[in-house]
Amino acid sequence: MPLTVQEMSDRFEIQDLIVGYCYAVDTRDWDALDHNFTPDAIIDYSEMVGVSGSLAEIKQFLAESLTPILAFQHAVSTTQYRIEGDRAQTKTACYNPMTVSNGETTDTLVFGLWYIHDFVRTDEGWKISRLYEQKCYRMNVPDWLAAQLPPA
Incomplete structure (x- = not known):
């Protein structure tokens, strides 16, 4: 079934929020x-x-915890949308390579995850009301960092 102009507009606004989140984190x-x-x-x-x-x-957590991360880049793709009136939910694949350092060694690792977002339409447009990160995989995580994370 073809999308309406409103449905297309909703998807574009929601996708801009997902990407905006990624760029905000990547630029600190x-x-x-x-x-x-x-x-x-x-x-x-x-x-x-x-x-x-x-x-x-979470803003405070990110500011404090991302210090050992020298660079990161959240790349998102393949978003599924469920929009019902003024509420929406998406599931989006995220590929997140990072360069990390503990002062002695520098490593590049990769996290693969799913972003599960809940959205609500407000007077200012769509906004994220909940973000859940669902683990998919992680690669090349150095032992010093893995010790600080939930089990793989």
Whole structure:
């Protein structure tokens, strides 16, 4: 069945939020996340790094925990959409290579994960109300970092 103009617009707005989240993290622009999420959003990284919390808590966590990450790049693709009125949910594949250093060694590792987002349409347009990161795989994680993460 063909998409309506509204359905296409909704998908583009939602995709912009997913990509905007990735660019905000990759550039360490934590305040940019305020534009993507509802004020009461929950961000759940428990499967990937063992942390879940409010937007303010996650912004602080990211600012503090990403220090050993020299570079990272979130590449997203293959998004599935379920839009029902003013609510939506997506599942998106994310490929996330990172260069990390503990001061002694530098390694490049890769996380593969699924972003599961819940969205709500607001007066300002679509916003993310919940983000859940579902673990898929990880490769080349150095022992010093693996010790800080939930089991593989």
